[in-house]
Amino acid sequence: MKPVLEVKDLVAHFYTRRGVVRAVDGVSFTIHEGETVGVVGESGSGKTVCQLSYLRLLPEPPLRILGGSALLEGGLDLLKASPNQLRSIRGNRVSMIFQEPMTSLNPYLTVGTQLCEPLQIHGLLSRKDAAIQATAALERVGIADASAALKRYPHEFSGGMRQRVMIAMALTTKPKLLIADEPTTALDVTVQAQILQLLRDLQKETGMAILFITHDLGVIASIAHRVVVMYAGRVMERGTVDEVFYQTQHPYTQALLRSTPRLDVDQGKLSSIPGSPPDLTRLGDGCPFYGRCAYQRDACVRVYPPLRLTPTQHAAYCHLEGLPR
Amino acid sequence: MGLGYLLKRLAIMVPVFFLVVTMVFFMIRFAPGGPFDGEKAVSPEILRNLNEKYHLNDPLLVQFGNYLKDLVRGDLGPSFKYANRTVNELIADSLPVSLELGVTALIWALLIGLVAGGLASMKPNTVWDYVPMSFSILGICLPTFVIGPLLVLVFGIWLEWLPVAGWDAPEDRILPSLTLGFAYAAFISRLTRGGLMEIRSQDFIRTARAKGLSEARILIVHSLRGGLLPVVSYLGPALAGIISGALVTETIFNIPGLGRFFIQSAVNRDYTVVMGTALLYFTLIFVCNFFVDIMYALLDPRVKYE
Ligand SMILES: Nc1ncnc2c1ncn2[C@@H]1O[C@H](COP(=O)(O)OP(=O)(O)OP(=O)(O)O)[C@@H](O)[C@H]1O
Ligand SMILES: [Mg+2]
Numbered sequence: 001m002k003p004v005l006e007v008k009d010l011v012a013h014f015y016t017r018r019g020v021v022r023a024v025d026g027v028s029f030t031i032h033e034g035e036t037v038g039v040v041g042e043s044g045s046g047k048t049v050c051q052l053s054y055l056r057l058l059p060e061p062p063l064r065i066l067g068g069s070a071l072l073e074g075g076l077d078l079l080k081a082s083p084n085q086l087r088s089i090r091g092n093r094v095s096m097i098f099q100e101p102m103t104s105l106n107p108y109l110t111v112g113t114q115l116c117e118p119l120q121i122h123g124l125l126s127r128k129d130a131a132i133q134a135t136a137a138l139e140r141v142g143i144a145d146a147s148a149a150l151k152r153y154p155h156e157f158s159g160g161m162r163q164r165v166m167i168a169m170a171l172t173t174k175p176k177l178l179i180a181d182e183p184t185t186a187l188d189v190t191v192q193a194q195i196l197q198l199l200r201d202l203q204k205e206t207g208m209a210i211l212f213i214t215h216d217l218g219v220i221a222s223i224a225h226r227v228v229v230m231y232a233g234r235v236m237e238r239g240t241v242d243e244v245f246y247q248t249q250h251p252y253t254q255a256l257l258r259s260t261p262r263l264d265v266d267q268g269k270l271s272s273i274p275g276s277p278p279d280l281t282r283l284g285d286g287c288p289f290y291g292r293c294a295y296q297r298d299a300c301v302r303v304y305p306p307l308r309l310t311p312t313q314h315a316a317y318c319h320l321e322g323l324p325r
Numbered sequence: 326m327g328l329g330y331l332l333k334r335l336a337i338m339v340p341v342f343f344l345v346v347t348m349v350f351f352m353i354r355f356a357p358g359g360p361f362d363g364e365k366a367v368s369p370e371i372l373r374n375l376n377e378k379y380h381l382n383d384p385l386l387v388q389f390g391n392y393l394k395d396l397v398r399g400d401l402g403p404s405f406k407y408a409n410r411t412v413n414e415l416i417a418d419s420l421p422v423s424l425e426l427g428v429t430a431l432i433w434a435l436l437i438g439l440v441a442g443g444l445a446s447m448k449p450n451t452v453w454d455y456v457p458m459s460f461s462i463l464g465i466c467l468p469t470f471v472i473g474p475l476l477v478l479v480f481g482i483w484l485e486w487l488p489v490a491g492w493d494a495p496e497d498r499i500l501p502s503l504t505l506g507f508a509y510a511a512f513i514s515r516l517t518r519g520g521l522m523e524i525r526s527q528d529f530i531r532t533a534r535a536k537g538l539s540e541a542r543i544l545i546v547h548s549l550r551g552g553l554l555p556v557v558s559y560l561g562p563a564l565a566g567i568i569s570g571a572l573v574t575e576t577i578f579n580i581p582g583l584g585r586f587f588i589q590s591a592v593n594r595d596y597t598v599v600m601g602t603a604l605l606y607f608t609l610i611f612v613c614n615f616f617v618d619i620m621y622a623l624l625d626p627r628v629k630y631e
Contacts, residue, residue: 057534091536098535103528107627108550118536153626169536 001032002073004177004209005094010068010079012053015061019281023049025233026068031177036203036210038224038241040217040256044277046233047213048099051179054078055096056086073176091118095170096179099213101163101186105154111138111165112150118173130172137168141198160191167198174206181213196223217260221245229253232278232288239314249308249316249323252289287319295320331619338611342604346396349603350389353596360405360594379405392600401604402597406590412601415586420605422492423582426574427567429498430506434563437510439556442517446552447544449522457514464511469570473504473577490579501578505571509563513556521552550624557624561617565610 008028014021023046031037039047052058054070056078070078072093076085090096095118098104106114115137116130125133131150138146141164154162163183170178180199184192200223203210212223220227220241227244229237229252237250248254255273275292286301287293293300297319305317361367361375376382380391395402401412441457448454464472480500481489491497524530525548533547572584583602590598622628 052531055535057531087537087539089537090534091538096535098528098532100528104532106529106533106547106551108625109547110626117533117538121536121538121542155627166532 001034003030003032003071004073005211006030006069006071007050007054008069008071010050010054010070011066012049012058012063013066014063021280022283023233023280024053025283027230027233027235028068029228029235029238031209031211033176033209034203034207035225036212036223038220038227039211039213039230040215040220040227041230042215042256042273042277044280045230047215047230048181050230050233051096051181051211051213055090055094055179056081057090057096088122091170091175092122092124092173093175094177094179095173095175097163097166097170097181097183099182099185101159101166101183104166105162107154109153110150111152111154111157115150115165115169115172118169122173124173133172134168137172138165140171140202141165141168142194143168160187160195163187163191163195164198167195167202171202171206175208177209177211179211179213182215183212184219185214185216192219199223217245217257229256232283233280234288235315235317236289237316239310239312243310243312243314247314249314250318251293251295251320251323253316254323255292255294287317295324334615334618341611342607345607346393346600346604347389349600350392351385353591353594353599354385356594358594360596362594379403396604401601404590404595404598406593406595406598412597415598416583416601416605419581419583419586422580423568423571423575423584425498426502426505426571426580426582427564429502430509430567430571430574431564433502433506434509434513434567435556437506438513439517439553441510442514442519443521445514445518446521446525449518454518458518461511461514464507465515467508469504469508469573470577472507473500473574476500476504477577490577492578492580497578501574501580504577505567505574509567513559513563516555516559517553520555521548524548524552527551554621554625557617557621560620561610561614564613564617568609568613569606 007030010024010027012024014023025046027046027050029037029039039050041047049058049063053063053065065079068079072078072089076089078086078089081089105111112131112134115134116127119125119130119133120127124130134150135146138149143149143161143164149157149165154165157165163186167183178199183199184195187195196219199210199212202208210223212220214220224241226240227238228235229244229250231252236252237244237248239247239249244253245257248257252273259272273292278288278291284290284301286299286303287305290296290300299319303319305319308316308318308321359381360379361372367375380388383391392402399413401416404410404412404415407415441461445454445457467475477489477500480487487500488494488497489500492501530543530547533543538547569587571582572588574580575582575584583605586598587602587606589595590602
């Protein structure tokens with residue numbers, strides 16, 4: 001399988017009056033054609049900022065990208081790309097769906113105008129053909145009476161419908177990579193299940209790669225092939241879903257799993273992770289999970305944990321050799 | 326926004342207008358003094374005749390009834406102070422002048438305000454922001470009777486580029502309309518800057534960027550409509566302010582507009598002129614706000630007038 005996007009050692013910090021917020025601090029992951037990679041982590045762990053930073057969608061300043069690379073298939077590094085190159089890629093080869101369905105559509109423009117935009121501005125279709133394509137896209141995501149929906153404004157749709165519109169909009173250009181930032185978090189459970197099914201179906205049809213961000217491990221289990229576990233702007237663990245869920249290597253992943261209700265195994269008592277994430281302006285040299293970790297030792301405060309890699313590329317950053325179960 | 330709503334808005338105007346007529350009529354009548362008090366040379370005999378001629382001796386309610394009857398026909402009555410002139414004539418002479426001054430001032434205000442505010446919003450916290458915004462503080466703080474003479478001093482007297490007063494040549498329009506429009510330009514520039522910056526921080530602008538749109542398209546297609554709504558809703562009060570505030574400017578530059586009648590007639594108890602100008606101002610302001618509301622609804626699809 002060809003990699004669609006390879007992010008390596010990405011470092012992106014916010015320079016604020018409060019200090020330097022180390023929101024993304026050396027993140028690496030790869031996503032291949034046709035696969036779904038889940039990104040999990042507690043709120044504030046840098047899942048969103050990480051994706052927005054290499055897509056260059058955050059204002060710089062306050063953000064500063066201090067290092068790393070983000071290579072697309074074909075070798076273009078997004079971190080070195082010109083504004084024109086970035087524009088021709090965004091919404092075309094790489095599309096993004098955002099966390100906030102209620103506010104991510106422009107309230108002053110009809111759904112049709114917004115839906116046709118990517119096709120038109122990337123020079124893929126004329127206005128008329130774009131409208132036909134847009135109708136088809138809306139039908140595909142399960143919006144009844146699509147041609148009437150094109151003439152309506154976002155406020156006339158419910159949250160679930162708006163997220164469908166967002167998905168339709170992201171998919172009109174047949175992207176190689178879809179970045180879905182918690183597309184279902186704001187929606188109720190039945191709608192959530194429908195949207196996940198929709199994404200799975202669309203992936204089968206088009207072979208696109210999906211980077212799926214969530215803090216819901218249940219969703220990851222149902223949709224992803226591989227997982228990246230993030231904490232305090234860093235990757236803690238990375239591997240296939242089975243590896244990460246059943247051969248967990250990192251205490252943070254273990255704690256996350258223990259705090260999530262599961263149907264397939266008997267977990268005993270559910271426990272939330274004690275303590276709270278560290279202040280990203282005051283990270284020390286050691287492991288950011290130190291202090292909340294059940295297995296902490298002296299080295300954890302002083303030295304950043306080494307990368308432990310299995311032959312299958314299951315990776316974890318931890319001083320511990322073999323996590324007690 | 327349905328036609329029904331528009332008709333309803335217009336229909337509401339009738340009772341409101343009647344209320345205004347009634348209030349102004351009785352307020353000015355209950356004010357002490359009368360139209361002919363100031364004229365020392367007038368003998369009691371002539372005064373009686375004058376009062377007779379203008380029906381000022383009739384019971385007040387009868388006078389009010391007669392005024393309403395004339396008003397329905399569009400007749401605002403004779404002026405008491407300007408002999409042989411009707412209020413309709415006075416308005417016909419001076420309204421075009423005031424309207425021209427007001428509209429020119431508004432154009433200045435929009436032109437300067439939108440450009441300065443737009444620039445400032447694109448490069449916040451740079452010279453492009455600080456310079457126009459400092460000027461706008463000045464514009465908001467300095468009253469017309471300071472700005473006017475200041476402009477006259479600089480452009481009329483020192484530089485001798487523009488005439489200092491009058492209302493004949495086209496270049497006569499520049500200084501008065503700038504004087505009148507400056508404060509509004511200042512305020513509009515702040516509204517524009519704030520509105521555009523507010524819009525640009527919205528999630529949907531990030532969506533637009535993620536779609537690969539150019540900055541120009543993001544500004545024109547995605548930001549202007551929402552970003553300029555504050556300016557649009559300010560246009561109603563701005564027009565009202567410009568129309569009624571023209572008085573000072575008209576005095577500074579000696580312009581034969583409506584403003585001077587408004588003040589003089591109140592002082593002179595020139596009842597019909599007071600009534601005429603007050604009703605005219607009311608109508609202008611009402612109509613302006615009416616159009617602003619329509620514009621607002623056209624720009625923002627979420628606004629529904631019922
Ligand atoms: N503009 C900004 N300036 C300073 N800090 C920021 C800014 N935007 C985000 N951050 C910080 O960066 C960190 C990562 O935020 P991010 O939104 O990526 O978290 P997340 O993992 O997506 O969380 P959630 O699950 O709540 O969406 C947070 O600590 C946040 O406070
Ligand atoms: Mg997020």
